Amino acid sequence: MTDRPLRHGLEYGVFRLVHGLAGRFSLARVRRWGGRLGLLALRLAAKKRRLAMQNMALAFPDSDVAQRRRWVRRCFEHHGSHFCEVIAAAHWTPQQVPDLFTIEGLEHLQDADDAFGGYFLTTGHYGSSELALYPLALSVESLYVVARPPNNPRIEAAIRQIRGRFGVEIINKQGAAHRMLNAQRRGGHVAAIIDQHVRPSAGAAVPFFGHPAWTSVTLAMLSLRQKVPVIHFTCEPRGEDRYSLRFSPAMEPEGTGPEARIEMTRRYMAKVEEDIRRRPELWLWMHRRWRP
Amino acid sequence: MSEQSQASQDILRLIGSIAGKDPSTLQRGQHLTVDLGLDSPKALELLMALEDDYGIEISDEEAADLKTVGDILDLMAERSSLA
Numbered sequence: 254m255t256d257r258p259l260r261h262g263l264e265y266g267v268f269r270l271v272h273g274l275a276g277r278f279s280l281a282r283v284r285r286w287g288g289r290l291g292l293l294a295l296r297l298a299a300k301k302r303r304l305a306m307q308n309m310a311l312a313f314p315d316s317d318v319a320q321r322r323r324w325v326r327r328c329f330e331h332h333g334s335h336f337c338e339v340i341a342a343a344h345w346t347p348q349q350v351p352d353l354f355t356i357e358g359l360e361h362l363q364d365a366d367d368a369f370g371g372y373f374l375t376t377g378h379y380g381s382s383e384l385a386l387y388p389l390a391l392s393v394e395s396l397y398v399v400a401r402p403p404n405n406p407r408i409e410a411a412i413r414q415i416r417g418r419f420g421v422e423i424i425n426k427q428g429a430a431h432r433m434l435n436a437q438r439r440g441g442h443v444a445a446i447i448d449q450h451v452r453p454s455a456g457a458a459v460p461f462f463g464h465p466a467w468t469s470v471t472l473a474m475l476s477l478r479q480k481v482p483v484i485h486f487t488c489e490p491r492g493e494d495r496y497s498l499r500f501s502p503a504m505e506p507e508g509t510g511p512e513a514r515i516e517m518t519r520r521y522m523a524k525v526e527e528d529i530r531r532r533p534e535l536w537l538w539m540h541r542r543w544r545p
Numbered sequence: 546m547s548e549q550s551q552a553s554q555d556i557l558r559l560i561g562s563i564a565g566k567d568p569s570t571l572q573r574g575q576h577l578t579v580d581l582g583l584d585s586p587k588a589l590e591l592l593m594a595l596e597d598d599y600g601i602e603i604s605d606e607e608a609a610d611l612k613t614v615g616d617i618l619d620l621m622a623e624r625s626s627l628a
Contacts, residue, residue: 430586431603431605434589434593452584455586474589474590474593478593
């Protein structure tokens, strides 16, 4: 039962509207419209805009203000597009997905399965990460994704249904750690995103763009414990209606104890940073990543 | 000291070492997160240590039910009685 029926009803109405429209038009058009929505948000969400500018100044101290403004504009545009594309993906079928994605590095998954008997997957809040679930689900046996369910229960149910059509199992982010362990034990492949701030008690300060950022060490703990590697993947929009999905070589677990966890987590974050440095506009800059 | 109370003491020592608390101060009713500060990584560390030390696997359902020190003692007692 929701405690915000009006707001949730309104949000669900917008969701259904975009969903309905997205089913009638091409993906290229949905992406363009989403971009315009993103630009509208850029004008209306002054706080988020300022936060994105501050974060970029911290991460790219040598960039000038004009460059950062261009990145922030494209960042809002990209995330507007991504939002609408995620809803449009509700209409995708497993048969369509291979045509939409160019995939590189798939052999790293098989190699890790052969050598270690499994692996974990990770990426950042970068590019088209949410859409990567669909080709992943078709490429990876028994895929679990750690996610925080949307606050709106009707949207949550709709998204769960969409993901379920592709066989993606969701592990609720709240209390996910031990469920991730059990899923991996059952032969599952678990994907988790760890590039957002966590409470200091829930992680470790790891360098990110040269500044300490509190980051979850759970993925590293599980990798070290299960002796399976972590594979970073990157999903980016390509052309006007396609995507590229790349898997990096496996990062094998090394060492033991708290120092090893931090070092492994640093390596995961370095991969996310590498992506962001290549295309800064694709990361979610409207998040207080460098909190004390 | 009975075998069961010795086992309980061992478990309390384990909880205390991970939570950074004196085991003799731990109470059955203490909440693992609220009272002992066993946040996500420490809770995971505790569950993994229990699994390693006692040669068991804790299911998702069992882990979800572990809220207090007493819940852990009860689960481990139940597991050892089934062994």
